[in-house]
Every structure is written in C-alpha cells, then in structure tokens.
Amino acid sequence: MILVGTCGFQYRDWVPVFYPRTLDPNSWLSYYSRRFQCCEFAFTYHRVPEVITIQEIIEQTDGTIRLIFRVPYRIVEGGPENSELVKQFCSALWPVQESGQLAGVLARFPPEFGFMRENFEKLCRIRDCLEGITMIAEFGCAEWLSLRAARHLAAAGIALACIDGGTGLSEKTFFCATATLSYVRFQGRNQPRWAKNDGSARHDYLYSRAELAAAAREIRRLEQESEQVLVLMNNHRRGQAVVNARMLLEILNAGD
Secondary structure: OEEEEEEOOOOHHHOOOOOOOOOOHHHHHHHHHOOOOEEEEOHHHOOOOOHHHHHHHHHHHOOOOEEEEEOOHHHHHHHHHOHHHHHHHHHHHHHHHHOOOEEEEEEEEOOOOOOOHHHHHHHHHHHHHOOOOOEEEEEOOHHHOOHHHHHHHHHHOOEEEEEEEOOOOOOOOOOOOOOOEEEEEEEEOOHHHHHOOOHHHHHOOOOOHHHHHHHHHHHHHHHHHOOEEEEEEOOOHHHHHHHHHHHHHHHHHHOO
C-alpha cells in the first residue's frame, strides 16, 4: 500500500492553490484529510505535544489518514537516558496510537552522527524506549546510505528515511526498505538554496512529471518489499507540495 501526503498542512500560500479562499483555517486539516492519505507533523521536534493537541488532530482528521510525528530533538541528542521526556512523548501520542493512525515517529540525526557501533547502539536504545512505536531514522551522514548500513537497520527493524533532494547527500536517491514501513520524502531539488540553508526558499521547487514518474518506479519497488509506503512532499512553497502530491497519485494510479 502506498500512501501520499505532505509535510505539514498549515501554509497560507496554499490559498487558493489548495484551500478555498472562503475556507476557515480551522478547517484546513479536515479539508486536507479528505484529499490525502497521510501527513507529517514537525512541531513535535521542538516540544512534546499536549495530549489535547493530539486529540484535536484525531478529531479533525476523523481517523482517516496515517500520521507521522518528529521525535523531539532533545531525545535524539540525549538518547533514551532522558527517560522522563521519552515517557512524556510516548504518552502524548497514545491517543493517535489507539486510533490506529500513528504510522511512526521520525528521528533526525545530524551529519556528525556517522555509521559506527556506538551510534547504532544508540539508535537501538531509542527504538527500545519508544514503547513499540515504529521508528524512522533520517541521517545527515551519507555513510548510512549504503547496503551495509541498511542490513543493520533491517535487523533492528528501524525504517530508513529515503530522502529525495535537499542537501543532496548523494546524486542518486537511496531508496531502500529496512522495515515493514517505508518512508520517502521529497525535499525539492533546489540545490543552491539548500547549500546556502536559504530558509523557506529551499522548498521552492516543482517536480516535473518525468521526475516523479522515475521516482514512482522506486516507490513501487519499496511497496513490494514492505507492508506500507508513506510518501511525503516537503516542497511546500506556494503550494507546490500539493501539486506534486496530486501528480504522483495520478502517476501511481495510472501505472505509469
């Protein structure tokens, strides 16, 4: 099963590209959830969410889409040793886990986090403390984007985040399934902007149909190697994520 959505939904420049001008912003998530199949929330990277916030997300999506939340950076930096914070995070996500909407949580590791025994053991400790929640690992170090590293992740049941574009750790996106869940994110291929860390302008990129069709072949391969594939568009500037998400759905449905 392949589910397509975007990273976030609260962008004012998605009006009127996606959201009608007359639509109340409080209804945006409900509107979004009737048109896409998954969504990623990044606000949890900075803070543990309130349970009431998670419950509101469940109500607004009416239990219809799969959700991903980013692991707070303090957990990634400190590891499971920060047990109280980990417990708070897992407890906050309990309602969405009970509703069956929680696909997994995304932990982002910096470029200096290389592929070595000590770091792999830290990955496994974080995975263990997440109380059965599927862990997706995104690496800033290209050493993890190899078949050798993928075998270690697969043995640990940790999903590898397959990232297209962005800082461009490799010329060719490393698509690899390492768990029952596969995760793909399209960052946009505006390399100069990413190299300069140029704010939201980094996400100002519209994928062509040919680019998405080429990626769709890899996404279908992931579908054969895992139970579910979540594909998120993060080129959110000017509603381009929505345009490309729709385009990818058309390509997948047409069998191109």
